[in-house]
Amino acid sequence: MSALVAEAVSRNFGGVQALSNVSFTVQPGERRLIIGPNGAGKTTLFNMISGAFAVSDGTIRLFGRDITHLPPYERARMGLARTFQITNLFPNLTVLENVLLALQAMDDSAFLLHRPMRANAHLFARAGALLEAWGLAALAGQLAKDISYGEKRQVDVILGMAMQPKVLLLDEPTAGLSAAEVVRVVGMIRSLPRDMTILMIEHDMDVAFELADRITVLHQGRLIAEGPRDAIRNNAQVNEIYLGAE
């Protein structure tokens, strides 16, 4: 069964057609890169898959189930996680508390009112281990708003990974990072379990071609090419309208 299917998905904002008739299928465990120039509709597509925006037309399926009209939190509970193009953390909570919120969502204790949060030692241990694994343990006690931009981007990705999703949507995780930080984040993504399905929007072509199994190319709201990495790399149309445009 396919991990994620989009069938003729469209979205318009007022009169503007942000996405028209986009269809694709992602297999379980696949690394699918979504590329395209600014305004191609990549983030709009992610917002519709994750449920942040409603689709105007079309159907989205997650492991065979129609999720087109499910609220975002139910999609998340089915194993769909996302990160954000514009860093979306909990600024006045510490980095550790940020990660704890990601872990707690699926924990049985999430809705308990009478028990102290400290009692969730297993969540604290997992949050600490995650930060340790990515060399961010020193930041645990700092407020998320006080850490550097590059660190925020990494915490954003960690929040998505912490959910241990079946399908992870990464929205330009390397945008604005230094070369060294890009290497770290690519390493993070590479380390994810191979059976986790990943959809990733990326502007950096080196990163895109390094991570991708298959690549989908969007342009002005339309899907103009899709195929294995090397086929896209050598696709004349893609080179002309996207790579050539730079």
Add this chain to the structure above:
Amino acid sequence: MTAPRFRPALAALVLIGALLLLALPFLLTPYYLGLIVKIMIFALFAMSFDLLIGYTGLPSLGHAAYFGIAAYATGLLALGPGWNLWLALPASLLIAAATAALFGLLALRTRGSYFLMITLALSQVLWGIAFGWRSVTGGEDGLPDVPRPNLGLPWSLADDAPFYYFVLIVVGLATLMLIRVVNSPFGHALRGIRESETRMLALGYNVWRYKFVAFVLAGTFAGLAGCLYAYLNRYVSPGYVHVVMSAEVLLMVVLGGAGTLFGPVIGAALFVWLENLISGYTERWLMLLGIVYVLVGMFAPNGLTGLARDLRKRWGRS
């Protein structure tokens, strides 16, 4: 979230504070003891409101609705069927909770300033009823001579000291419950909603459900404060549900510092004390309150507790 530590200085402070609270009836005149009782009641009211504005980020301007409707329920049950406290208190709280549930269903469909407007409008509907339905609520005259509850103890709550201890115990227990709630996983999720609702949804939280429970919980604790206030004054009036009351509790929270439980307590104490002090000299209490509010907004946007925190940080004490 730092690891729990035993802090001897804090423990000593709490102990001294508790002893002082127990000794107050022997130290103060009845007038000032009544003022302390009023501070405790408004501290509870303000803490309940902070659950919404400070923890969940819901800016309600109608929180007096639950405070007032529970006060009316308490007054009517005491004057009418004459129920004892063990029936009247749960019934009043239930009415406050049910009102909050109903208003929450309507108001939580909106956010931001729309949420503010609709909570204001809903609470003013209650004010209209309290003001207009003379045969039940007494209209503008309110409900006078509400008797204080009889607990079947050797001490009568009509006396100042026993009533003080009664309020101290009720507010103390309610405070302990609120402390538990804000430190629970649920309380942590509320702060997450305040910080980023979209991220909470993406993480799998049913944000609406958390907001709704917080709204009903805040309304219920406000109702508890309203019951106590009806007993304190032995009187209930439409002012208890009025938007001015909602604005005052908002000011208390902002004054003390939103997002902590301690802030609203400080805010309530300062508010009640200032009101009492200034009203003795001039009619223009509201004008002075406005000035205080502007000063806090300019120089201590995080309230007085926030200001203290910032100063301590600046002077290098951690």
